Structures are given as structure tokens and as C-alpha cells.
Amino acid sequence: MELIDRIRGARLIGVLTGAGISTASGIPDYRGPDGVWTRTPSAVNAFTLENFMADAEVRREFWRSYTGHAAWRAEPNAAHRALAELDGSGAAVRVLTQNVDGLHQKAGLAARKVLELHGTMHTTRCTSCPVRLSTTEVLERGEDDPRCPECGGILKLDVVLFGQTLDGEVLGRARHVAAASEVFLAIGSSLQVEPAASLCTVAVRSGATLVIVNRDPTPYDEDADFVLREDIETVVPELCAAAEG
Structure with missing residues (x-):
């Protein structure tokens, strides 16, 4: 599968995650x-x-x-764990998350590899x-x-609340990751909130393969190389496992 080959061959995989990745953990979007x-x-x-x-x-x-809030009781789901395991397998994974729940770190991804664009609860x-x-x-x-x-x-x-700017240092580091990524996965985000969503554009302009995994259409679907409308908790582990193999 072409997508698997691209993920497997990528030196850096950037991952933008939104509320949709945490719904399977019981946190409403x-x-x-x-x-x-x-x-x-x-x-x-x-x-x-x-x-x-x-x-x-x-x-x-x-x-x-x-x-x-449900996030206090939530545990990482299969998608969170799969991304952490993909990083542990030797691939360089960097997560840029719009979520404030801390589940990527709880799943085992090192804190230094997670940029919390919208802060933490x-x-x-x-x-x-x-x-x-x-x-x-x-x-x-x-x-x-x-x-x-x-x-x-x-x-x-x-x-970060509406009307409040994102931390400039965090956003700058996120843009650097997006620009350096060979594959950029946007998972569970409506891609309606800027400037986080524009990280997809940064990645594409730098030559990355853009993969959008989301239940509903997004404003960036036309820019994507692959758009997957499948269940996040199913397809993300499948992609990661195949890439590790």
C-alpha cells in the first residue's frame, strides 16, 4: 500500500491531533x-x-x-497508544495536539515529543x-x-481560550516540525481552528504527504494526498502497525 510505504520510509512523522482522537476515551468533542x-x-x-x-x-x-470533566478519568485509547508505539519502534514521531487532556503523554509518548498547542488542563x-x-x-x-x-x-x-493567542514559542516549534515532516497526519481535527489547522499547509508546502483521518469533511481535504473517513481507533493502529512491520 502506497500510504504504508510512505509512513514506513519517513524520517519524521508529524501528527496533528484534535478532539476526535480522544472521543473513544470518553471525552466528548x-x-x-x-x-x-x-x-x-x-x-x-x-x-x-x-x-x-x-x-x-x-x-x-x-x-x-x-x-x-471526563478527561480526569480518561485513559489513552488504541490510537494514542499506537502513535506512542510507532515512535518506540524507531520512527521519529512528533505530536502537535489541539487537545488539553494529556493522553498522548499518558500513552507513553515522551513529553518533549508532544507540543500542546492549546495548553493543558x-x-x-x-x-x-x-x-x-x-x-x-x-x-x-x-x-x-x-x-x-x-x-x-x-x-x-x-x-488557550478564544481571543487568546497561542504561545509563540510552541507555535514556532510546531511549524518547524510540520515543515520538517515527510508524512503529516491530521487525526480527529475539524481543521477549522487557526492557526493550528494551517500547520497542514506548512507541511504540504514543504513537500510532506498529508493524510487526514477524520469522520467529517475538513477545509483541507483537497490539499491531502489521502483522506480516510474510517474509525480513528481502528485505522490509526492499523496504519501504525503496518508501518512498524
């Missing part, structure tokens, strides 16, 4: 038919930086949504001073609008 924002469109308001900073009730809604930072805390510790305080223990400032999960 955002824009799918049963997505968080599809079911409750108003919930997106809590993910806008301006609203979050200005409105205590928005912050309370945000923190409520994460207090019992596992740490919380103060918006007024340099304090950074464990989110678990913050949630255990049981406060509906937690404040910084040092300065009293508003606390926010270490995630």
Missing part, C-alpha cells in the same frame, strides 16, 4: 453531532477570554464544566502574577470562582 458546543451553543461563551475575565458567572460556568495559572498551580489542587478547594493564593488574582486553566 466540541463540534461533532453530539459535541459540547453542538448540544449547548451558549457554552462557547465560557471559552472566550474576554467573557471569562469580565464575568464571574461565566467563570463559574467554566469551572463547573471542568470539575467533573492539568495546570492552572494566575492571570495577574506568575503563580502556576496543579489544577487538581485548585479543584479540591471547592471554590466556584477560585482566586490566586498569592495575589488574589483570577485563576484560569492553562488552556
Whole structure:
């Protein structure tokens, strides 16, 4: 199979992952038919930086949504594990993830090989001073609008909200990976959120084979060499296992 041969022969495999790779771990996506924002469109308001900073009730809604979030109990699924195993087999795999759940690292991929484009839910930072805390510790305080223990400032999960720019260093490293990749896999992402989605363009312009694995059409399908509409938890392990062989 041509795709398998390309993956097997690649010196560097870049992987952009979105919410779709984690749905099999019990974490709902955002824009799918049963997505968080599809079911409750108003919930997106809590993910806008301006609203979050200005409105205590928005912050309370945000923190409520994460207090019992499925990601705290989630375990990596077969797709997460397959990518980690592919890297362990000798292939150079670098994951650029839009997810904040930490499941790639939990699956065994070294933290240095995962770039979290939209941050992580596992740490919380103060918006007024340099304090950074464990989110678990913050949630255990049981406060509906937690404040910084040092300065009293508003606390926010270490995630990128709408209206907030991505970390420039992280994005720059991600673009470098995309440009250096010989194969670039976009897995479980709607590819509607920029600038993360444009990493596909960076990869293609540098000569990479672009492979999109997603249930629904994306704006980048026409640029892809291969578009796979198959189940992520099935096809990703199959691709990785065949490439390892």
C-alpha cells in the first residue's frame, strides 16, 4: 500500500491531533453531532477570554464544566497508544495536539515529543502574577470562582481560550516540525481552528504527504494526498502497525 510505504520510509512523522482522537476515551468533542458546543451553543461563551475575565458567572460556568470533566478519568485509547508505539519502534514521531487532556503523554509518548498547542488542563495559572498551580489542587478547594493564593488574582486553566493567542514559542516549534515532516497526519481535527489547522499547509508546502483521518469533511481535504473517513481507533493502529512491520 502506497500510504504504508510512505509512513514506513519517513524520517519524521508529524501528527496533528484534535478532539476526535480522544472521543473513544470518553471525552466528548466540541463540534461533532453530539459535541459540547453542538448540544449547548451558549457554552462557547465560557471559552472566550474576554467573557471569562469580565464575568464571574461565566467563570463559574467554566469551572463547573471542568470539575467533573471526563478527561480526569480518561485513559489513552488504541490510537494514542499506537502513535506512542510507532515512535518506540524507531520512527521519529512528533505530536502537535489541539487537545488539553494529556493522553498522548499518558500513552507513553515522551513529553518533549508532544507540543500542546492549546495548553493543558492539568495546570492552572494566575492571570495577574506568575503563580502556576496543579489544577487538581485548585479543584479540591471547592471554590466556584477560585482566586490566586498569592495575589488574589483570577485563576484560569492553562488552556488557550478564544481571543487568546497561542504561545509563540510552541507555535514556532510546531511549524518547524510540520515543515520538517515527510508524512503529516491530521487525526480527529475539524481543521477549522487557526492557526493550528494551517500547520497542514506548512507541511504540504514543504513537500510532506498529508493524510487526514477524520469522520467529517475538513477545509483541507483537497490539499491531502489521502483522506480516510474510517474509525480513528481502528485505522490509526492499523496504519501504525503496518508501518512498524
